[in-house]
Amino acid sequence: MTISIRRFRSDQADFAAQMDALLSWESVSDTGVQQIVTDIVNDVRKRGDMALIEYTNRFDRMNVDSMAQLELSQEQLQTALDGLPDAQRAALTTAAERVRSYHEKQKTDSWQYTEADGTVLGQKVTPMDRVGIYVPGGKAAYPSSVLMNAIPAHVAGVSEIIMVVPTPDGELNQLVLAAAAAAGVSRVFTVGGAQAVAALAYGTATVPQVDKIVGPGNIFVATAKRMVFGVVGIDMIAGPSEILVVCDGDTNPDWIAMDLFSQAEHDEDAQSILVSTDPDFLDAVAASIEKLLPTMERADIIRTSLTERGALIHAADKADALNLINRIAPEHLELSVADPEAWLPEIRHAGAIFMGRYTAEALGDYCAGPNHVLPTSGTARFSSPLGVYDFQKRSSLIQCSADGASELGKVASILARGEHLTAHARSAEYRIKD
Template identity: 65%
Template structure:
């Protein structure tokens, strides 16, 4: 690893700035076709061969050789034992995080239109909406390079708050290595069943069902490129939350912050993987220089320094802007997953943000707090999809049915309207169905 790195610089005044910026946000797609080809074969095998295919792929990719898929299930009592085995410090941290995530999503359920409602018109016609939770949901929790108990909480708790009857969790455990924090989080979150499988084969098993693993209605949770490709392929057979790309952080800073704090916030996403992206927008050139110096000062202290260096070298940007107003305009074009506003008056600038997965306001609100324990969900839209999508929430685990009960009096008025429109569309049976209920 080099002793220092120079993060790519941009200036909003430069000719062609917007084009260079947008091209810097995209990722090369060279491997997509190969990944998709492999995923199609895996999904087809799981769909036709069920448990047999799941066992074969688990042996091939995770080096777990067992006789039956039931041997890959972790029982509820084992989840409880994992929780009890934690240190007091770990147990306390997990308890607090789970309580805060649950409290936030309970509030969200009340405020975000997640309840049934109905109203009655003057003629007795009643209209409304019936909200029901999904029956069964599958959550994918990454494993292998790292373990993510926080992902368990963020995916399972809102499902349970929504009223989902059964939550099935899949998590890869290469070479049989089980992370007790992940299992303890599953216990706290109320996960019903856990299978130690991963990859596209796990997605296929959840989507199509096998003799051992029940088919679900929706699959949520992040994973690698193979998991993302599999989720894209099974969409329609089941629902999915989103296609998650590499993690992103965008920091808007007026120069009033501690540059070490900003550098570490950029590191916090860069350490995820080499494709993660960290961007700073700031009008103060001297402060940008200070952040660059902090990056070089702090990098050698990081256990994942090689990953951070690769991410910052290939994907990070330090951008000088005219002012904070322009920073907000550029932020809306980027539509980042995580947006930090490190400024003296963060809410002033937050009011101007239209596109972001989550907005972290003020110098004391590090993005990492949102990842673990602030309360709001950390499953967020990436790759500019915050322009049209939202964080995972209780609303992702419910569905709405329209409720229509037309009175006899209402049928006279509405029937005439429907008849006219149906004849206009050339659908005579539609018209007749309405007309037959009209009084002669």
């Protein structure tokens, strides 16, 4: 079966409209989903553990009657890590070490300085007390997600990391539990869905309330995260996974086809786009797609993704390709070109940039070191990858000397009276020297 993937030229008259249609994505919940989530969140907030147990039994086909049956011990996590095949345990440990090493470099320290009159100004950096990480369960079991969400929190100095992971039909994924041990997770509850988000946000008798919730999930999880935002912090409301590959035509087309597949296989809504200034290369990649697709385990999902949301785009030149990069603001950007470093100054919007022909995006998903939790759906225009800084708070420090308070008081007084805030002005004026 021939795959139908869209082909564009950047100089065609309707290109802007075609791109708008290609990139459009609505991650908002419909009213039905919103109502279901609202009911669940409010119920868990009201009835706590009892509601959590009931929803877990209903949605995950469990048969438990106490929260003790829904919490895993540290011994279970360590046993899972110790029980992995040697190669798998070594790979997980290597990935964890690389992710930790990279994120150690993101740590921000407190700082302060003293002005000439003795006034001290600065910033105090403090880790959050407790965070929750949501990890998909069942068929969508991602140990890499555990590492990417928990390790930055651990590096930041978060005291307690609470993980929730659904286990439909009681199925425990040992690799996910092993990743929790490797990442330093404090407690694990086998609950999921909107009910797990509610439990983390408001706390129950058993599940402690957290300060921030991070991690991917389905539409019910995303809707619940949006609903509880403000009570707790959240990382982001993520859309489908996406990749933009820019190639000069000198990379093996099979490699590029497989790089496009690597995102398309996530789900039917994932987006894979190739941009090249060489139209013959686009033809070669299209041929590779046809050749390689039948060999893929998730061929049907890849086919739908590429047909519905994929594209091969012919750019006029390098400047045109750069404009497309910044227009798309991709989650993952592969620069499969001879001199990727030369492209960087002009790239303003991208979640993660994979540089050179040998740097497959898949390496970033698992073990390169940088975080794979990235802004999607164009939000790289204003968002950044998850990192240590997402688990730290910053407090401003101000300590005025007598002379500093007197001089600043004069400035504050004038500005406060200009805003008709008399108490502000007089509070500052009390400290002005005669």
